[in-house]
Amino acid sequence: MSSFLLVSAVLVLASIAIGLVRILYSRQAADCMMAAQLVGTGGIAVLLLVAVATETAPTGDVALMLALLAAFASVAFVGGMRGTGSKATEGADK
Amino acid sequence: MNSATLFGFCSAAIVGLGLFGLIVSPHPLRRILAFNLLGSGVFLFFGVVARRGAAAGLGADPVPQALVITGIVVAFSATALAVALVLRLFALTDEAAPTSEADPKAGAEGGHS
Amino acid sequence: MSGLLHAFTILAVSAGVVFFIAGTVGLVRFPDVPTRLHALTKADNVGLGLVVLGLLPYTGGLLGALKLVSVWLLTLLSGAIVTQLIARAVR
Amino acid sequence: MALVFDIGIVSLLIAIGAWMIMARDTLVAVIIFVVYGLLMSIAWVRLSAVDVALTEAAIGSGITGMLLLSAAARLRQTEGAGARPSFPVCVAAGSLCALISAGLAGVVLLPADVAPTLAPLAVANLADTGLENPVAGVLFAYRALDTLLEKVVLLLALLGVWSLGSDRAWGGAPALGAYVPPNDILVFFAQVLPPIGIVFAAYMTWTGASHPGGAFQGGTVLAVMWLLVMMAGVARAPPISSTKVRWLLVAGPALFLAVGFLGFVIAAGFLAYPVDYAKALIVLIEIALALSIGVTLALLAAGPPERTLQP
Numbered sequence: 001m002s003s004f005l006l007v008s009a010v011l012v013l014a015s016i017a018i019g020l021v022r023i024l025y026s027r028q029a030a031d032c033m034m035a036a037q038l039v040g041t042g043g044i045a046v047l048l049l050v051a052v053a054t055e056t057a058p059t060g061d062v063a064l065m066l067a068l069l070a071a072f073a074s075v076a077f078v079g080g081m082r083g084t085g086s087k088a089t090e091g092a093d094k
Numbered sequence: 095m096n097s098a099t100l101f102g103f104c105s106a107a108i109v110g111l112g113l114f115g116l117i118v119s120p121h122p123l124r125r126i127l128a129f130n131l132l133g134s135g136v137f138l139f140f141g142v143v144a145r146r147g148a149a150a151g152l153g154a155d156p157v158p159q160a161l162v163i164t165g166i167v168v169a170f171s172a173t174a175l176a177v178a179l180v181l182r183l184f185a186l187t188d189e190a191a192p193t194s195e196a197d198p199k200a201g202a203e204g205g206h207s
Numbered sequence: 208m209s210g211l212l213h214a215f216t217i218l219a220v221s222a223g224v225v226f227f228i229a230g231t232v233g234l235v236r237f238p239d240v241p242t243r244l245h246a247l248t249k250a251d252n253v254g255l256g257l258v259v260l261g262l263l264p265y266t267g268g269l270l271g272a273l274k275l276v277s278v279w280l281l282t283l284l285s286g287a288i289v290t291q292l293i294a295r296a297v298r
Numbered sequence: 299m300a301l302v303f304d305i306g307i308v309s310l311l312i313a314i315g316a317w318m319i320m321a322r323d324t325l326v327a328v329i330i331f332v333v334y335g336l337l338m339s340i341a342w343v344r345l346s347a348v349d350v351a352l353t354e355a356a357i358g359s360g361i362t363g364m365l366l367l368s369a370a371a372r373l374r375q376t377e378g379a380g381a382r383p384s385f386p387v388c389v390a391a392g393s394l395c396a397l398i399s400a401g402l403a404g405v406v407l408l409p410a411d412v413a414p415t416l417a418p419l420a421v422a423n424l425a426d427t428g429l430e431n432p433v434a435g436v437l438f439a440y441r442a443l444d445t446l447l448e449k450v451v452l453l454l455a456l457l458g459v460w461s462l463g464s465d466r467a468w469g470g471a472p473a474l475g476a477y478v479p480p481n482d483i484l485v486f487f488a489q490v491l492p493p494i495g496i497v498f499a500a501y502m503t504w505t506g507a508s509h510p511g512g513a514f515q516g517g518t519v520l521a522v523m524w525l526l527v528m529m530a531g532v533a534r535a536p537p538i539s540s541t542k543v544r545w546l547l548v549a550g551p552a553l554f555l556a557v558g559f560l561g562f563v564i565a566a567g568f569l570a571y572p573v574d575y576a577k578a579l580i581v582l583i584e585i586a587l588a589l590s591i592g593v594t595l596a597l598l599a600a601g602p603p604e605r606t607l608q609p
Contacts, residue, residue, distance in 0.1 A: 001213060001216070001217075004217060004220070005220065008220050008221070008223075008224050008258075011224050011227075011228065012224055012227050015224075015227045015228045015230075015231040015250075016231075018231050018232075018235060019231045019234050019235070021235070022234050022235050028240065028297070030240050030293050030296060030297045031240070031243070033289070033293050034234060034240075034243060034244065034247050034293060035234065037247060037251065037286070037289050037290075037293075038230065038231065038234060038247055038250060038251070041250065041251045041254070041255050041282055041286065042227060042250070042254075044255060044278060044282065045223065045227065045254065045255050045258045048258060048259065048262055048275070048278075049220070049258065049262070052262050052265045060266070060271055060274035060275060060278070061274070063274075063275075063278045064274060064277065064278055064281070067277075067278045067279075067281035067282050067285070068281055068285075070281075070282065070285045070286075070289075071285030071286075071288055071289050074288075074289040074292055074293065075288075075289075075292065078292045078293075078295075078296050
């Protein structure tokens with residue numbers, strides 16, 4: 001069972017990495033935020049899978065902390081964008 | 095090759111990357127970023143030391159762990175101060191020369207504290 | 208019974224991983240922001256939900272299971288908010 | 299198989315770190331920094347350092363990411379200020395840094411007969427503190443002076459940030475959440491999440507005595523929740539001249555210091571605890587510290603005062 005969970009964790013990690021590549025050729029800041037959101041959720045999944053697979057110390061709290069703070073990057077981003085009056089559709093990668 | 099050694103190599107690489115960014119980055123905010131990267135590499139190194147010092151039924155030595163927790167909090171306060179300095183600096187240079195771009199030379203000095 | 212639980216975990220976690228990969232593929236391949244958001248929410252909500260569901264038998268106690276479920280509920284909430292924020296910022 | 303996972307996460311960390319340095323756009327670099335912090339907390343879990351993983355998740359990617367993202371958005375116009383150094387300088391710097399990395403890697407490889415560790419000592423004396431989490435034992439008993447001084451550093455940093463406001467705004471409030479329209483989705487979020495966050499922060503602070511967690515993590519969650527409320531405009535940032543805010547700022551360190559001096563009377567010396575009451579005193583200090591850390595970190599991230607006080 002533990003090796004199955006680890007393989008799953010590696011697969012989710014790989015999908016995170018591919019999702020990050022999205023930022024590389026993205027033209028919009030919104031895409032970057034989406035990728036960050038994907039990494040947030042994927043990271044929580046990876047953490048839970050690895051914690052159960054390797055039977056490390058209880059990591060439910062770490063996952064809770066990540067879930068609680070996952071949205072804040074986007075909130076700060078959108079708030080900052082509004083503050084400067086610029087739009088998220090502007091090129092992120094000039 | 096065990097995983098502690100692996101993370102040790104990771105910390106070495108990150109310290110190098112952070113230092114490189116600190117030297118070559120033109121924008122002060124990027125230097126703050128690089129400074130944080132460098133710091134996290136050093137913290138990771140402490141983590142490897144802690145992991146190797148696992149004993150007495152603990153997964154890792156608690157003393158380096160406590161040092162790293164303190165370090166992360168202090169690094170945040172330094173980052174907040176540095177960001178405030180950079181924002182103030184650009185605000186002042188904008189006031190002084192509203193038409194021209196912010197002065198890069200003046201900006202480069204206040205990047206990190 | 209234990210064999211049945213194992214099968215359940217394998218099924219749920221595999222389905223969750225498939226949703227994560229599908230969501231990523233959507234994020235990379237879909238043409239505009241709303242469709243990409245659509246793909247992202249599938250990975251977020253269903254993918255993590257299935258992984259959490261599959262891991263529930265291994266949490267060792269009610270408190271651990273409760274924590275795991277609240278992780279998922281929190282992600283649902285913040286995911287919904289974030290997609291709204293991004294969609295409105297783009298519009 | 300676990301090693302394959304570790305190789306995956308290590309290579310992802312290095313790749314993201316390199317990308318953060320190389321990215322052309324500052325905003326993209328900051329978003330990558332948030333992602334990096336998240337992956338770093340997974341790495342800390344792999345190193346069996348759950349306390350650090352919690353701190354990294356809360357501070358490294360949470361509140362630092364927030365601070366840097368809003369700063370990057372505000373500095374959008376200054377993009378391209380300054381020029382990269384010339385190619386030879388880059389090469390020289392690159393080789394210097396590669397040399398330092400190689401040196402560090404050599405230190406990692408260096409065979410140590412017995413890895414230095416204080417873990418047995420920490421565990422042996424843990425019973426005297428009444429705590430069960432050895433990291434909390436180090437933070438609040440063995441190296442309490444460090445923790446106390448760290449609080450002072452936080453306050454000094456806050457003084458530094460405040461003094462960067464313009465003279466007209468002194469005593470005023472940070473200009474957070476000035477741009478939120480009413481009935482925005484952000485307002486809803488700022489009304490729903492903070493109650494959950496406060497419960498979690500209390501749990502973190504309380505559980506820190508026996509499980510991973512503690513005042514730092516709990517305080518950071520409090521700070522982030524307050525920042526959310528301020529950014530959404532649900533409650534405006536308080537003026538820095540407010541007496542209530544200043545009392546909250548010093549409450550934690552002051553209580554810590556008072557208990558420290560009390561140690562001369564009721565225990566062996568400065569910052570020593572009597573064995574019978576050690577846990578009660580430490581938990582009391584942690585609760586006060588969590589509040590103070592929450593207020594300090596939130597105000598640090600909120601920045602210098604920009605709005606002048608209404609007469």
